[in-house]
Amino acid sequence: MKFNGYIRENGKVGIRNYVLVMSSVGCANNVTERIAAETGTHPITHQQGCLQLGIDQALTKKMLIGAANNPNVGAVLIVGLGCETIQPSLIAAEVRGKPVEYITIQECGGTSKTVQKGVEIVRDLQRKIAGQKREPVDISHLIIGLKCGGSDTFSGLTANPVLGYVSDRIVDLGGTVILSETPGLFGGDKYLRDRIVTEEGKRKFDEILKFYWDESARLGETLTEGEMSPGNIKGGLTTLIEKSLGGIKKGGSRPIMGGLDFSGEITGKGLWIMDPPGFDIITISGQAAGGAQLILFTTGRGSPVGCSIAPVIKVCSNTKTFEWMEEDMDINAGKIIDEGLSIGEVGEELLMKIIDVANGEPTKSEISGHREFALGRIGSTL
Amino acid sequence: MQNKKQYFVVIDERDNVATAVRDAVKGEVIETNLRQQITLLEDIPKGHKVAIRDIAANEPIIKYGEVICLAKRNIRKGEHVHIHNITNILTEYVEAWKSNEI
Numbered sequence: 001m002k003f004n005g006y007i008r009e010n011g012k013v014g015i016r017n018y019v020l021v022m023s024s025v026g027c028a029n030n031v032t033e034r035i036a037a038e039t040g041t042h043p044i045t046h047q048q049g050c051l052q053l054g055i056d057q058a059l060t061k062k063m064l065i066g067a068a069n070n071p072n073v074g075a076v077l078i079v080g081l082g083c084e085t086i087q088p089s090l091i092a093a094e095v096r097g098k099p100v101e102y103i104t105i106q107e108c109g110g111t112s113k114t115v116q117k118g119v120e121i122v123r124d125l126q127r128k129i130a131g132q133k134r135e136p137v138d139i140s141h142l143i144i145g146l147k148c149g150g151s152d153t154f155s156g157l158t159a160n161p162v163l164g165y166v167s168d169r170i171v172d173l174g175g176t177v178i179l180s181e182t183p184g185l186f187g188g189d190k191y192l193r194d195r196i197v198t199e200e201g202k203r204k205f206d207e208i209l210k211f212y213w214d215e216s217a218r219l220g221e222t223l224t225e226g227e228m229s230p231g232n233i234k235g236g237l238t239t240l241i242e243k244s245l246g247g248i249k250k251g252g253s254r255p256i257m258g259g260l261d262f263s264g265e266i267t268g269k270g271l272w273i274m275d276p277p278g279f280d281i282i283t284i285s286g287q288a289a290g291g292a293q294l295i296l297f298t299t300g301r302g303s304p305v306g307c308s309i310a311p312v313i314k315v316c317s318n319t320k321t322f323e324w325m326e327e328d329m330d331i332n333a334g335k336i337i338d339e340g341l342s343i344g345e346v347g348e349e350l351l352m353k354i355i356d357v358a359n360g361e362p363t364k365s366e367i368s369g370h371r372e373f374a375l376g377r378i379g380s381t382l
Numbered sequence: 383m384q385n386k387k388q389y390f391v392v393i394d395e396r397d398n399v400a401t402a403v404r405d406a407v408k409g410e411v412i413e414t415n416l417r418q419q420i421t422l423l424e425d426i427p428k429g430h431k432v433a434i435r436d437i438a439a440n441e442p443i444i445k446y447g448e449v450i451c452l453a454k455r456n457i458r459k460g461e462h463v464h465i466h467n468i469t470n471i472l473t474e475y476v477e478a479w480k481s482n483e484i
Contacts, residue, residue, distance in 0.1 A: 157391045235429045236402070337388055337391065
């Protein structure tokens, strides 16, 4: 099975050819947004980039570098202030195989001059990559991140099992699938742990769970309370185990090759677990920063979320929400209930949608202009 | 939507609960996707669970073929199963997990 993608110098394949305009520090956000708006490109803004310590600073840097290296990104402009800890030049030096430029507001002489300079650079980058063409490649080049958000009980009944079906299909076709939302694994984690093929992978999995358990205790929560929202309970979910099992269904049934650090580069094939927080936008940002070109996102109560560097396909668990928020939904898994379709029938529909989107068909979140991105955080900003 | 047939969903054959796919009322006879017919003893809101067998106090509530919690008291076939009549086993489970694995 093939799709038409952009083959990058390092052999990775993009399903989009974005020019990314990215702040190296929160101080540059306004300028970044104005450059992106004027040129119709995709911005990444964030609140960090300065006065973070140790592993926290390293994580910000890793996510920004990872985002710029995502194969969906054809060229990058990094916009800095000039005096920040995470210098634009440090990020630019780690971006491989694509045009990358950087400017700082202090060097350009203020807001307007930087916007003007940035727009000129982006137009030049757009010209540089305009000639790149899609070429046929095998579906095994796809790296797909899985996420659910705004879940209801139907997510675990319909949409998540549909993702599970597609996960198995992608893995069998030689591709890569990333299951995340570590805190959401609590309760059902033993069922996953048994499927991890290596002892190292099991150790990594235990480390990931222990970290989140300790971290939630440090912040004065238990994950029992912290991950069950009033919306979950109103929607009919009774326990965290039940919710967890419903989420785990997204990952299908194939062996788990191992555990990945949050936003770490994804190099292996098959099904992997990535270690990110449960919050939707941070999770999909981490998957994309690791190299995922496409996100499959299930929702029951409805979520419009997209991502600035990867298309997001929304799979809705029920027909009512699908119709109510149709402009944000791509696939209706509620047909399993209403039309008596099997998980596999809707799964095949989703697989065809994945090919179409990989070939360039925009998802609902792309059409609506959703370009979310959020950094993960570990410590305090001083 | 009311006229259209919608099956309550049982995910695994071992499950002792079915999930409502629409608001259903006391006295109604519903059908699951595994073709069990259940007379509802209470209103079951959309997305909530109904017992499809009699479940004794302290017996597991099973969904996805796995234990999701325990019955706090006897639950009859057709009763609503939710936070009001179950015991959450998560805390005990995680404590056991921590002492065994970490």
